[in-house]
Amino acid sequence: MNIDVIKKCSDMVVKMKPREGSGRAVEGMADIPFEGLFGNLSQQRVLQELAADPYSTYTPRDLTELTELTEPTVREAVAALVRLGIVRNISRRKMRPVYQVNSDSKRMVALMFLSYATLDDKCGEDHLGDAVKYYYETTHSSYLEFEPLGVAVSMGESYQDIAGRSFSADQRYVVAAVGV
Amino acid sequence: MRPGEKEALFVSWLKRNSGGKRLSVCVAKLRHLGLEEGTLSSFPSGGISIQRQYGERFVCLEDRRWADELAKAYDVKVLHHAQHFKLKEELL
Numbered sequence: 003m004n005i006d007v008i009k010k011c012s013d014m015v016v017k018m019k020p021r022e023g024s025g026r027a028v029e030g031m032a033d034i035p036f037e038g039l040f041g042n043l044s045q046q047r048v049l050q051e052l053a054a055d056p057y058s059t060y061t062p063r064d065l066t067e068l069t070e071l072t073e074p075t076v077r078e079a080v081a082a083l084v085r086l087g088i089v090r091n092i093s094r095r096k097m098r099p100v101y102q103v104n105s106d107s108k109r110m111v112a113l114m115f116l117s118y119a120t121l122d123d124k125c126g127e128d129h130l131g132d133a134v135k136y137y138y139e140t141t142h143s144s145y146l147e148f149e150p151l152g153v154a155v156s157m158g159e160s161y162q163d164i165a166g167r168s169f170s171a172d173q174r175y176v177v178a179a180v181g182v
Numbered sequence: 183m184r185p186g187e188k189e190a191l192f193v194s195w196l197k198r199n200s201g202g203k204r205l206s207v208c209v210a211k212l213r214h215l216g217l218e219e220g221t222l223s224s225f226p227s228g229g230i231s232i233q234r235q236y237g238e239r240f241v242c243l244e245d246r247r248w249a250d251e252l253a254k255a256y257d258v259k260v261l262h263h264a265q266h267f268k269l270k271e272e273l274l
Contacts, residue, residue, distance in 0.1 A: 054198040055191060056261045058214065067210040103261070111261050117198035124200060125246070132250065137260040 053113035056103035190256040205239040
C-alpha cells in the first residue's frame with residue numbers, strides 16, 4: 003500500500019474528534035468499532051454493524067440510523083463493501099437498494115469471531131472459543147468421515163494393545179532365557 | 183414473555199457490539215428488527231440493564247450466557263452458509 007495513503011489514514015484517525023457523549027464514555031462502553039482496533043473510519047462502523055447482525059437486510063437509511071453517519075457517507079462505505087464482495091445489493095430497484103451480507107464471505111465470519119474476541123479481551127471470558135466450537139459443529143462436522151476424538155481413543159487403545167503384547171513377549175523371553 | 187427470533191437477533195447484536203450500546207442506537211436497532219422500545223423491559227430480569235453514565239443511557243448485556251443460549255436456539259450465533267436468510271420481501 004502507498005505510504006502516503008497510510009499516512010493520510012492515520013492522520014484522519016488522529017484528527018477525528020470524538021462525538022459528543024460517546025467520546026467521554028467510560029471504559030468498556032466506548033462506541034467505536036472493534037474497540038478501536040481498526041480506528042474509527044465510517045466504513046468500519048458500517049462493517050461492524052453488519053458483522054453484529056449479518057442476518058438482517060439493510061437499506062441505506064437503516065445503516066444511517068444504526069451507525070449515526072450521514073447517508074452519503076453510508077452509501078460510499080457500502081459501495082466499497084459491495085466492491086469487496088462482503089455485501090451485496092439484493093434489490094431489483096435501482097433507486098431503492100437493499101443490502102445483505104454475502105453469506106459465502108469467510109471474512110464476515112472472521113469478523114463475527116473478532117466481535118467475540120473483542121468481548122473476551124474486555125471481560126476475560128471465552129466466547130470466541132465457544133463460537134468457534136459452535137461454528138465447527140454446525141458447518142464442518144458433517145463433512146468429516148470420522149470423529150477426531152474417536153480416532154484418538156482408538157489409537158490409544160491400539161498403542162496399549164501393542165505395548166501389552168510387547169510386555170508379555172518380553173516376559174516369555176525372560177522366562178525362556180532364565181529357564182525358570 | 184418468551185423471547186423470539188427477533189429478540190434473539192437483538193441480544194446477539196448487542197453481544198457482538200461488545201455487550202453494550204447507547205440506548206438511542208438500541209432503539210434504532212429494535213425498530214430495524216420490527217420490535218418496539220418496550221421490548222427492552224420484556225427481557226428476563228438480569229438479562230440486560232440500562233445504565234446512565236455521563237448523561238447518556240447505555241443498554242448493557244448482563245447475562246452473556248443467556249444471550250448465548252438464545253442465539254444458539256435460533257441459530258444466529260455464527261454466520262454459516264447453510265443458513266437461509268429471511269428477506270424483507272416487501273422491499274425487494
